[in-house]
Amino acid sequence: MRIVGFGHPDRNDWVSAVLSTAAEIGASPTHISPEGVSDFAAMDQGTLEWRGALDSAHWLVNSSSTVLEGGAPRSAWGASMSFAELEGSRSVMIVEMPECPERLAEAWGAVIERIRQIHLLFIEHSALGAIAEIEGIEPESLLSSIRYKGLVPIVCSYEPEERRACIEHALGSTEVLTSKRMGSESWLAAFLCELPLSGPGIVGLEKAARAGII
Numbered sequence: 001m002r003i004v005g006f007g008h009p010d011r012n013d014w015v016s017a018v019l020s021t022a023a024e025i026g027a028s029p030t031h032i033s034p035e036g037v038s039d040f041a042a043m044d045q046g047t048l049e050w051r052g053a054l055d056s057a058h059w060l061v062n063s064s065s066t067v068l069e070g071g072a073p074r075s076a077w078g079a080s081m082s083f084a085e086l087e088g089s090r091s092v093m094i095v096e097m098p099e100c101p102e103r104l105a106e107a108w109g110a111v112i113e114r115i116r117q118i119h120l121l122f123i124e125h126s127a128l129g130a131i132a133e134i135e136g137i138e139p140e141s142l143l144s145s146i147r148y149k150g151l152v153p154i155v156c157s158y159e160p161e162e163r164r165a166c167i168e169h170a171l172g173s174t175e176v177l178t179s180k181r182m183g184s185e186s187w188l189a190a191f192l193c194e195l196p197l198s199g200p201g202i203v204g205l206e207k208a209a210r211a212g213i214i
Contacts, residue, residue, distance in 0.1 A: 001027040001193050004053050004089065005061040006080050009033045009040055014063045014094045014124075014185060021189035030057070032080070041070025048076055050083035059120075059192050060084040064095040064107040074110070081117040090119035092192065097127045105134050115150040122188050123157045143168040156209075158187040165191075165209045171202050176209045187211075 003022050007015035011031065019029035032053050034043035054060060060080055067074040081091045093114075098107055108131055111118070123131060123143070132139040135146075147155040147168040156167040163181050167174040178187065190211035198204040 001059075001196065002030070002057040003027050003059045003061060003192060004030045004032060004057045006032050006066065006077060007063070008066075008069075009035075013065070014096055015061050015066075017183075017185040018061055018094070018189045018192070021186045022193055025190060025193050027189075027193050040073055043072045043076070045072050045076035045079065048079075050080055051087065054080075054083055054087040054089045057084075057087070057089045058196055059092050060089045061092045061094065061192075064093060064111050065098045067107055067110040068098055068100075068103055077110075078114065081114055085117060091117055092120045092122065092188075093118045094122050094124065094188070095127055095131065096124040097130065101130070104130050108134055112150070115152060118150075118152055120154040120156070120192075121146065121150075121152045123155070124184055125157055125159045128157060144173065156191070158184045160184055160187075167205060167209055169205060171205075174202060174205050174209065176206050178210055 003019060005015040005019045007013050016031060019031055022029045030053055032048060034047060062077055062080060066077045084091050093111055095111060098104055128142055129139050132142045137145055143155045143157060143166060146152060154169050158165045160181055160183060163178045165176050165187060191208050194208040194211040198207040
């Protein structure tokens with residue numbers, strides 16, 4: 001399973017955490033980031049070879065907070081999804097609370113602009129309420145509303161304390177409990193690794209959602 005992620009050079013971000021856990025499970029992750037750059041905002045996006053990196057990759061993983069890092073990271077973020085479409089890779093978008101929570105609306109707006117390019121949208125549990133407020137809907141209706149309005153194939157979230165994964169998809173809603181408590185990034189990594197192998201339909205989704213960490 002090849003997973004490509006566009007992450008921060010210091011690898012202290014959500015994308016890098018997902019890739020690290022995926023590697024532990026047995027996936028072949030590729031971390032794409034400008035090398036030798038201390039200022040992420042000043043990166044040269046022309047140095048990133050998306051076509052080669054995404055060749056035969058199943059998933060491309062991005063984070064909503066990347067757009068807040070500056071113009072160059074935001075442009076590279078958008079370009080990665082465009083190349084993913086061309087190469088047949090499926091785009092995963094992680095939406096989490098940024099370091100400056102008041103900028104969540106800006107990051108969420110950028111995601112909405114690209115919503116038709118996203119195959120799997122993962123909303124971190126702590127961001128659910130804030131995004132629901134931005135959208136003007138109840139938190140319990142957020143995932144289904146986004147999937148319906150944005151036509152995203154899969155919209156999901158994971159609550160670590162309750163071990164509960166909630167998934168909205170074309171066949172309806174699926175809610176499962178994992179066998180053990182894990183971090184949200186670990187659940188997402190396991191879900192991404194298992195989903196292409198778990199078979200079609202709701203049974204396959206439930207199997208992938210219950211995936212544990214080896």
